[in-house]
Amino acid sequence: MQYYPKHYCGVFGVFGHPNAAELTYYGLYALQHRGQESAGIVACDGRQFREYKRMGLVSQIFTGDILHNLAGHSAVGHTRYSTTGSSHLRNAQPLTAMANAGRSPLRIMAI
Numbered sequence: 001m002q003y004y005p006k007h008y009c010g011v012f013g014v015f016g017h018p019n020a021a022e023l024t025y026y027g028l029y030a031l032q033h034r035g036q037e038s039a040g041i042v043a044c045d046g047r048q049f050r051e052y053k054r055m056g057l058v059s060q061i062f063t064g065d066i067l068h069n070l071a072g073h074s075a076v077g078h079t080r081y082s083t084t085g086s087s088h089l090r091n092a093q094p095l096t097a098m099a100n101a102g103r104s105p106l107r108i109m110a111i
Contacts, residue, residue: 009093010034010079021070024077028058035079038092043072053078053092 010031014020021043028039039061040053050070054061058079078093085091 008034008081011076013074013076015074018073020073020075022067024075025058025062025067028077028079031079032058035081037082037087038080038089039078040092040094041067041070041075041077042094042096043070043075045072048072049096051094051096053089053094055087055089055092 010028010033012024012027012031014023014027017023021041024041024043028041032039036057038053038055039058040051041062042049042051044050050072052062052066052070076094080092082091
């Protein structure tokens with residue numbers, strides 16, 4: 001049995017900054033050693049969630065235009081090291097889901 005921390009995947013988030021997705025990109029870039037299979041960022045402007053995720057390295061996935069389109073004051077990003085599940089885009093994170101909360105739809109982020 002292992003009694004030391006396992007360092008799989010990397011998660012980085014920013015809240016309350018107008019360039020949250022860009023700062024999250026730099027955080028994921030620094031955590032790239034924790035997962036090199038895929039990466040994704042979900043950003044929120046308080047009304048709408050915008051997401052982008054692909055297979056590959058952080059620097060290969062995100063360009064300036066993509067980060068510009070991830071507008072919002074909060075963002076969460078993830079780099080994946082697959083410990084379970086196949087190496088496929090459907091397993092890239094962060095994950096988003098639709099749910100009903102009262103009369104309006106609500107998008108949530110889950111890691």
